[in-house]
Amino acid sequence: MNFAALAIALPFVAAALLGLVGTPRQGAIGNAVASLALFGLTLAVFWGHSEGLVAVDPLAALFGTVTGFVGLTAALVNIGYVSVDAARMPARRWRLYHTLFQIVLGASLLGLYADNIGVLWAAMEGGTIAMTFGVSLYRTPTGLEAAWKYFILGGVGIGLALFGTMLVYLAAQPALGPGFAAMSFRALSVHAAHMDGKLLTLAFVFILFGYGTKAALVPLHGWLPDAYAEGPAPLTTALSGLLINVALLAILRFRHLLVANPDAMRPGPFLLSLGLASLFLAAFSFSRRRDARRFFGFSSIEQSGISAFAFGIGGPAAIFGGLLHMVLHTLLKSGLFLALIRAASLRGPAAPGNYGFSHLRGLLQANRKIGWLLAGCIFALTGLPPSGLFASEFIIISQTIQKNPYMSLPLGLGLLLCAVAILRNVGPLLFATAPHEKPKPAGRSVWLIAAHLALVFLVAFAMPLPLVHLLSHAAEALQ
């Protein structure tokens, strides 16, 4: 059965329903139910069969499941978020909010599952428009500024990506001729060697800068920290990592076409330089960030840069590391943001502006469980053992030393700087004294956050054998 088409259709149907009826609370519950069904469908995709414009390979199915899981947990935490925050917006805008939630999920899945490069592009475009609305939802001046930035930068990126997509089609003409075959990833990767190499290189530059904008690679990252910090937290922060994954996977797949073509330029140096630039920009931007969501937005730029760097190193093992890093980081980061939302709502409404480090400090006094879980997530983000990210970063570094030893120095330095900058925040966040505060209940969502954290640990250090096979086959095919 074609579960992939169902999994793509479900969020859009749910989006239409959630947009038309319901109070905020009903909307949040409906949203959670739809996300639960979606998670089931993304699991079923592994056993389904699909052909044509949407043809799922195991790698896409894996990332689809991660998307479904993140969507589900975010939707569950969202119920609590909405019940606290319901008065901030009129009911109609809450409906729009839940619609956007589902559209972002649907667009991410469409982008992951798409075999046609035109459909992939359309999915990215839809996701961008939905996110723009999401960021501007609270109508605050800073929110509008962030949304405008997102719209202009995202729009330009989308435009460049479309130009690149068309150039890929043109480059495929000698091998595949006019028609749909020249836009299908499967056909393209089989015939990559016979494509027009020079044109493919030009196309990749546009694709890299187009989708690189969506993957927040430096120097195209400007929208990300603001967009993370301004919109409703479950939508613009917990879910935004999903579109980054779609963009990174697209870059990886197009990169493979260049590698397989003898006339095309090597994509390595492009990706390595963008990746390192992201890593270092993040390392030096961590200081003086007062808002936690903006701070961890820069951390997303860092992680996206690490994956791009791994793809730049190339070879099956490095790409395995990069893909593993993407999976782990998506799980960890959305867990961290869920913890952050809970932590902020211990101190009043979890609206934008209430995520300052000074506002959150001394969390252990408010609630021990959430404090420790948030600290665990932040620590895991540094990539120090026993964090799951240690496994993927270790693979990437050891591959770098083997293939391109000189590059391992800046990589190691960047990782170290980032880790130190992130760790500096843990102490005050946990142990500072907040005056006159009584402990508050943690709520049931702590289990979700703990599940995220445990999953990251398990996937990294006790990886199930089917997952190893899946990732290594995918990495070999895309090397």
Next chain:
Amino acid sequence: MSLTFSLAHLLGGIILLCAFLQLSQRRLAAMITLYQAEALVLSAAAFWQGFAQHEINLYLTGIITFALKAVLLPWGLREIVLRFNMVRAVETALPMAVSMILGLALIGIAVLVVLPTTMSSISLTREDLAIALSVVLLGLLLMIVRRNALAQIIGFLSMENGLVLAAIGMPGMPFVAEFSVALLVLLAFLVVGVFLLRIREHFDTLDLSGLEKIERRGR
């Protein structure tokens, strides 16, 4: 066959000229008129390509372009200009002459990049692609050198025209791309319309140089 080439190149050239002239205009009304002319020629180019390639899809693209970009969008933009009383001159971030020199340089880069890389392609696509890339880059430049939100949007729309010009020149490209471009313009207009209203609500101006609160607050 030679008529196909020369007419397609002529139409592409007029589009490029319109995109370039937008850089030199201080007034929004003139920019909108130029944009309208650009879109009009673009729809003619789409019809011509449809005729030359025997592609029914391209006629559809031409109709969409004409209806949305040459009629509906300029009307909406003029409406905004009138309603917000922005008939006066627009401010630029760079002097006019500098931006025009930059524009010329971008056209040169586009030609130098595209022509050598597409030696093996059909020459109809080749020159059209160079022109299309120039239009895209000029649109980006326009977005950079203007501070006014509306002028930035016109730059964005002009960039879209370049993308459509590239798409219609591709031999037998499936309709997916053209359709989504048309969709993008429509959605962009919706988004943009909403944004303009809200920016107006909050700041009483469309000059984006005042939009730097996050910057000042120190993030």
